[in-house]
Amino acid sequence: MKKIDSIPTNKMGRVAKLVTTGVKVGGNYLKYYGEKAVNPNLTKDKLHENNASDIYDGLKELKGSALKVAQMLSMEKNLLPQSYVEKFSLSQFSVPPLSAPLVRKTFKTYFKKYPEEIFEEFSVDSINAASIGQVHRAKIKDKQLAVKIQYPGIRESISTDIALVKPIAVRMFNLQGTSDEYFQEVEDKLTEETDYKLELQQSEGVRKACAVIENLKFPTYYPEYSSDKIITMDWMNGVHLSEFCKSEVTQEKRDKVGQTLWNFYMFQIHKLKKFHADPHPGNFLVDKEANLIAIDFGCMKEIPDSFYTPYFEVSTPASLTNNVYFKEKLVELEILKPTDSTKETEFFTQMFHELLTVFTEPIHKKEFDFSDPIFFGKIASLSEKFANDKQLRKMNGNRGSKHFIYVNRTFFGLYNLMFDIKAKIKINDFEKYLA
Structure with a gap:
């Protein structure tokens, strides 16, 4: 997979990338209508496929909040053509990673040391790369660790990305009058996701509060190997939830994973009144015993x-x-x-x-x-x-x-995950943890 040596962070650079993407999409439409004139029975399937590829290719190089939009859209299975869903789903845990030199530079900038000065072993090639950061494998003594490094300039680009998206969204969804509080809510949450010290605190808080839930696991986090741009946790063995859903597993295991996921969310919503508001497969693993592992708490919503x-x-x-x-x-x-x-x-x-x-x-x-x-x-x-x-x-x-923005997004995402798992569950089973 191609590696990225730099990310556009200033407004002009990001606008230029989006304009280039727009030109490609425009070309796809011209090609479609030209072919449509010759073949009236031509469907839009190929058009959707080409547009999805070009839009995703542009967003993945911007990373950050621009790619987060694709990630969120990939959960809206009923609102997008299938080609968009399939392409944007890659943003959940599989996008081009940063090159090794940029990884070392980023580590040095935010941690004041190169990774090999801190860890006994450190893989410069990332294991997973997503919208906000990428994960590397490391080791200290007998501890197998996952080290998440935030992409440079992501926080600084959020306001620019929101400003670019806002007029399009206002026009698409007819948001007459003031809609500033909606966009501010999204911007605030995206900004929180770039604060790894806050994520570490939230992760530990959820891990302790949800310890009562059966078949649910969390990594331990290590503040001494973390900073505001780097977060270190236990390496957890398991497959991504999407892989589990596609594999040949028993209905019993599907029901076990589904029940755990449902209980996890209902407990947070009804007991903690603060919940993990980013329900996509890249944030969950499933181990060999069908235990659910939650691994990312950058986006939390308080109700x-x-x-x-x-x-x-x-x-x-x-x-x-x-x-x-x-x-x-x-x-x-x-x-x-x-x-x-x-x-x-x-x-x-x-x-x-x-x-x-x-x-x-x-x-x-x-x-x-x-x-x-x-x-x-x-x-x-x-x-x-x-x-x-x-x-x-x-x-x-x-x-x-x-508050509808993230609450509804969470429920819609949860329903989609449950459908992918194909689980049959007891709806009120979570109530046994509320006492």
């Missing part, structure tokens, strides 16, 4: 009670059958606004009632089979319906509390 309470009240069966109460909760969640017209109020009430009726189906049952294609078919149908809704496009899409 204030003012949001937690109405968020879970609005989706109860009682709420869904009481229109007055349901609307009250939508107001509390900032989905319905005092300035809404009667038409807007009724439209968004109906829309969110339809969404919540489907989306909360699993939590209203004692057991749920996440391999059920009918359930995920309903989600896909709703996604397609609202993506093509001309009336929705005319409405102000600036809806809901900023």
